[in-house]
Amino acid sequence: MPKSLSADAAVIPAGGSGDAGLEWSELGPDDIDAIFSLHLAGMAGLPEPGIVKPERRDFFAMLLGGGGRILGVRDGPALIAYGVLQHDLSSEGVPRRALGVGASEPVAKLAGAAVGHGYRGRGLQRLLARRRVALAAAAGYRHLFSTSSPQNPVSWANLLAEGFVIVDLAEKYGGLLRFILHRRPDREAIAPAVWCPADDSDAVRRHLASGLIGVAQRIASDGRAEIGFGAAAQRGAVE
Numbered sequence: 001m002p003k004s005l006s007a008d009a010a011v012i013p014a015g016g017s018g019d020a021g022l023e024w025s026e027l028g029p030d031d032i033d034a035i036f037s038l039h040l041a042g043m044a045g046l047p048e049p050g051i052v053k054p055e056r057r058d059f060f061a062m063l064l065g066g067g068g069r070i071l072g073v074r075d076g077p078a079l080i081a082y083g084v085l086q087h088d089l090s091s092e093g094v095p096r097r098a099l100g101v102g103a104s105e106p107v108a109k110l111a112g113a114a115v116g117h118g119y120r121g122r123g124l125q126r127l128l129a130r131r132r133v134a135l136a137a138a139a140g141y142r143h144l145f146s147t148s149s150p151q152n153p154v155s156w157a158n159l160l161a162e163g164f165v166i167v168d169l170a171e172k173y174g175g176l177l178r179f180i181l182h183r184r185p186d187r188e189a190i191a192p193a194v195w196c197p198a199d200d201s202d203a204v205r206r207h208l209a210s211g212l213i214g215v216a217q218r219i220a221s222d223g224r225a226e227i228g229f230g231a232a233a234q235r236g237a238v239e
Contacts, residue, residue: 019073019127027072027082029064034079035072036060042114051149053173055112062088068111071131073124083113083128085135094145098168099182101143108136110146110159126158133162133183142185147178150198153225156181157217163187166214166227169204177201179214192216192228199224 027035036057043054063070067088073081086109094107101107113128136144146164148156156166159181168180192215196203204214207229216228 019122019124021075022080023074024131025072025074027064027070027079029061031070031072031079032057032060032064035070035082038079038082038114038116039112041116045117048151050176051151053112053147053176063111068108069132069135071128071135073119073128075119080116080119081114081124081128083125083132084111085109085132086111087139087141095168095170095180098170098180099143099145100167101182105143106141107143107145108139108141110144113155125154126161129158129162137185144183146181146183147172148181149176149178150201150204150225153198153217153219156198157225159183160215160217165190165232166208168208169201190215190230190232192230195226195228197224198227 039055039060043052046052060070062068063084063086068084068086071083071085072079087106089107089109091103094101094109096103096107099107110129110132113125115124115128133144144164146159148159150156150169156164156179160166162183163185164181164183165187166179167182170178170180172178190213194207194212195218196207197220198204198217204227207214207227211231212229213232214227215230218226218228220226
């Protein structure tokens with residue numbers, strides 16, 4: 001079994017130019033007000049409701065109490081970004097069939113991130129994904145998953161760039177449409193063979209049902225985000 005994500009000191013790999021001058025650290029219970037305020041600020045700035053799942057303060061308290069880890073980014077004393085890595089997951093909360101992961105295999109989740117408005121466009125969301133992947137690997141988790149709205153192409157494009165693939169499209173969190181993304185360390189690179197608009201749910205489901213997985217993103221000439229699908233190896237049987 002993997003080690004508890006809260007048992008070891010944070011493993012925070014070096015970043016890139018986008019976080020120059022910023023401080024990365026693992027957050028603790030004393031940071032809950034700053035975390036929740038940043039979450040609410042991000043929710044208030046959404047162009048449409050439902051693009052990001054709203055969280056209650058209790059969710060962050062659970063994580064800070066041992067249910068996972070929250071990485072934070074500060075500019076001076078101000079918290080300007082965070083990313084959640086959750087390991088305390090109910091059996092119903094892990095889409096094992098979609099992931100092709102058996103019941104005995106530990107799974108952790110990249111369960112949300114936020115970047116302050118004045119700090120977007122610097123690659124921090126992708127760095128948050130990369131560093132949480134490293135934290136999970138250090139704790140022994142081979143399989144990670146995340147969810148992302150088709151209407152949030154920045155989110156799922158960053159996950160694709162960090163080794164995740166789209167394996168399902170499902171209703172989650174009370175009816176919100178979400179891509180289910182899976183990352184495992186031994187997956188070979190897959191080239192996209194067919195493209196379709198990310199907001200064409202019927203086409204996305206047809207490609208997934210045919211055994212393809214989403215591996216790339218591009219922006220079409222009409223400005224719509226598109227998903228590139230490729231053929232995956234046969235998924236293992238789920239226990």
